[in-house]
């Protein structure tokens with residue numbers, strides 16, 4: 023459906039996108055994830071036709087989009103701040119793309135009703151957009167983007183402004199809706215939770231490059247680099263020398279999965295792989311802090327040497343702040359990271 027082939031965009035000396043290759047299949051939801059300034063919005067703008075490229079090609083359905091204006095690309099766009107027209111009511115907003123395409127009025131009205139039903143706002147056509155809650159406005163913006171049946175729907179931080187509970191609910195609804203409609207979606211977000219919940223595939227960007235792409239599970243289980251691991255919130259990373267299925271580190275010997283890259287490298291231990299042992303065995307650590315996280319407790323452990331460790335333990339087994347504990351590592355939760 024969508025193919026980016028060596029796309030480069032420069033602003034002055036700096037490349038916002040540097041020879042990016044990316045494919046999105048029909049009916050697939052792909053989320054582009056990355057820190058601020060990594061090039062996510064530029065990527066969307068290039069696909070939409072709002073940003074010219076310095077090199078490379080954008081293909082939609084196999085056709086080169088060079089020179090094809092925004093309104094002829096058949097893509098739907100939904101931005102962070104909704105950008106609803108405040109002077110128009112809900113129906114006037116949703117029917118915008120249909121009016122632009124000269125769809126007859128009666129058909130417009132039918133389609134608006136269909137879409138409002140779809141996004142969970144049946145019969146809201148006459149309401150003023152200013153009188154809607156943030157979540158309702160988001161639904162109207164979505165209905166407006168979907169109205170002309172775009173072949174590709176692009177979302178830029180679609181839930182950016184909403185509070186966490188509402189975002190978590192809407193993300194589940196969106197995923198169900200896209201599945202039902204068979205929509206092809208390219209979304210960008212800096213929120214990994216949102217990307218992981220919404221996407222069939224995530225693309226992690228760094229400085230205009232793709233740092234990793236894979237299913238949410240693949241990326242979560244095997245972050246390709248220290249950058250990706252840290253971006254996902256993993257902090258237990260240490261230098262090590264891998265030999266066979268063991269890495270020698272400042273934390274002592276850490277078991278690593280068979281087949282790991284050998285020699286000097288960076289070693290990640292997911293918090294679930296940090297096991298508390300009775301004091302006197304394993305790596306001696308002092309409990310620096312203890313945070314209740316609902317179904318587990320996150321402990322920050324200060325080892326005798328090496329970086330601080332984060333551990334995840336059962337609510338009952340968690341040691342108190344200031345206590346000394348021993349730590350062991352579970353090889354299945356360890357990843358030897360690439361460069």
Ligand SMILES: Nc1ncnc2c1ncn2[C@@H]1O[C@H](COP(=O)(O)OP(=O)(O)OP(=O)(O)O)[C@@H](O)[C@H]1O
Pocket residue numbers: 033037038056057058059060061062063064065212
């Ligand atoms: N019109 C522009 N002129 C100059 N530089 C720009 C322009 N647009 C983007 N940039 C630069 O390109 C880089 C990528 O920007 P982009 O907006 O694509 O990042 P982003 O990942 O979407 O960030 P954010 O999450 O903050 O929106 C940044 O360094 C940014 O400063």
